[in-house]
Amino acid sequence: MRLDRLWQRGRAFLGCDYAILGGAMTWVSERHLVSAISNGGGFGIIASGSMTPDLLSAEITATAALTDRPFGVNLITLHPQLLDLIDVCLDHRVRHIVLAGGLPSGAAIARARGGGAKVMCFAPALVLAKKLVRSGADALIIEGMEAGGHIGPVSTSVLAQEILPAVRDVPVFVAGGIGRGEAILGYLEMGASGCQLGTRFACASESIAHPRFKQAFLRASARDAVPSVQLDPRFPVIPVRALANAATQRFMEMQRSVIERFNRGEIDQKAAQLEIEHFWAGALRRAVIDGDVDNGSIMAGQSVGMVSEEQATAVILRELVDQALTALLAREEAEKERIGAVG
Numbered sequence: 264m265r266l267d268r269l270w271q272r273g274r275a276f277l278g279c280d281y282a283i284l285g286g287a288m289t290w291v292s293e294r295h296l297v298s299a300i301s302n303g304g305g306f307g308i309i310a311s312g313s314m315t316p317d318l319l320s321a322e323i324t325a326t327a328a329l330t331d332r333p334f335g336v337n338l339i340t341l342h343p344q345l346l347d348l349i350d351v352c353l354d355h356r357v358r359h360i361v362l363a364g365g366l367p368s369g370a371a372i373a374r375a376r377g378g379g380a381k382v383m384c385f386a387p388a389l390v391l392a393k394k395l396v397r398s399g400a401d402a403l404i405i406e407g408m409e410a411g412g413h414i415g416p417v418s419t420s421v422l423a424q425e426i427l428p429a430v431r432d433v434p435v436f437v438a439g440g441i442g443r444g445e446a447i448l449g450y451l452e453m454g455a456s457g458c459q460l461g462t463r464f465a466c467a468s469e470s471i472a473h474p475r476f477k478q479a480f481l482r483a484s485a486r487d488a489v490p491s492v493q494l495d496p497r498f499p500v501i502p503v504r505a506l507a508n509a510a511t512q513r514f515m516e517m518q519r520s521v522i523e524r525f526n527r528g529e530i531d532q533k534a535a536q537l538e539i540e541h542f543w544a545g546a547l548r549r550a551v552i553d554g555d556v557d558n559g560s561i562m563a564g565q566s567v568g569m570v571s572e573e574q575a576t577a578v579i580l581r582e583l584v585d586q587a588l589t590a591l592l593a594r595e596e597a598e599k600e601r602i603g604a605v606g
């Protein structure tokens with residue numbers, strides 16, 4: 264395939280046909296979607312979220328029963344049993360472990376690599392990208408603020424320009440705001456080894472997300488996917504991009520009331536911060552699994568506007584690849600014409 268020249272490094276690293284990763288989405292990226300992405304030629308990744316080691320072990324077994332293609336596991340570095348979860352992956356011979364949700368310790372990276380897995384880490388800035396490579400990361404993911412879920416402050420296009428030309432030692436995959444193959448081609452031409460998409464896969468027919476969750480995605484446009492707002496720097500809010508709903512509104516009102524109570528001396532700093540942090544506890548599950556799209560968190564990236572129908576995962580992947588190929592062909596044709604005109 265003509266794209267091979269561009270994403271061969273990513274394909275070889277992942278061991279799949281297309282260097283397109285299905286970004287782990289807690290509650291969504293379980294056995295069905297993950298195996299469908301891998302069976303479709305991409306690279307599925309299980310979202311372990313807050314799973315216990317036993318639950319993760321069962322999920323890996325179930326996924327492996329649905330695909331004989333490679334897939335990875337995404338682990339949250341803050342999980343209290345992180346090292347046990349790494350061991351579960353190693354016991355199951357999972358070859359790719361993604362360490363997400365904060366900078367991983369050298370010990371976690373070493374444990375995974377020592378057991379034969381390749382470690383992928385999120386790099387939110389160039390200095391950290393270089394540090395992660397020094398710490399042993401086998402590949403990096405750079406994810407811009409257009410993405411769904413927890414986000415950093417910098418856009419995908421800026422991270423790509425800063426990091427892709429400067430990090431050559433390991434493959435770098437680009438994520439955040441990618442909805443079509445032309446964008447994948449663009450990042451490959453900038454030096455990416457592949458791309459990671461989440462939002463685009465959330466509504467796949469194989470995704471177990473509740474029909475109301477999927478319906479919210481199908482109706483939404485880019486501007487509906489907004490980051491959570493922090494009202495007072497004394498009470499930090501981790502930015503999460505999700506579709507605005509009644510809960511988003513209530514979160515603002517709740518912060519306002521907590522801050523007023525704190526200012527009046529009715530609660531201390533710690534209690535106020537906890538109240539704010541607890542607001543979203545269990546909210547993603549409520550939206551994805553229970554279909555409570557008013558009170559849950561409908562995490563979605565800005566590419567949600569490009570999700571217009573429920574499609575089979577294999578069709579989504581094929582569509583992305585075809586769009587990239589068509590754009591590449593058009594460029595090659597234009598180049599030929601230009602050279603012909605000059606000659």
Ligand SMILES: Cc1cc2nc3c(=O)[nH]c(=O)nc-3n(C[C@H](O)[C@H](O)[C@H](O)COP(=O)(O)O)c2cc1C
Nearest residue numbers: 286287288289363410411412439440461462562564
């Ligand atoms: C509903 C949802 C849940 C997510 N959960 C996780 C997660 O548990 N761990 C993680 O590393 N990233 C998570 N992400 C981010 C995705 O893995 C992926 O990097 C991101 O969706 C890519 O950007 P895009 O949404 O613009 O395609 C989540 C994204 C969404 C939309």
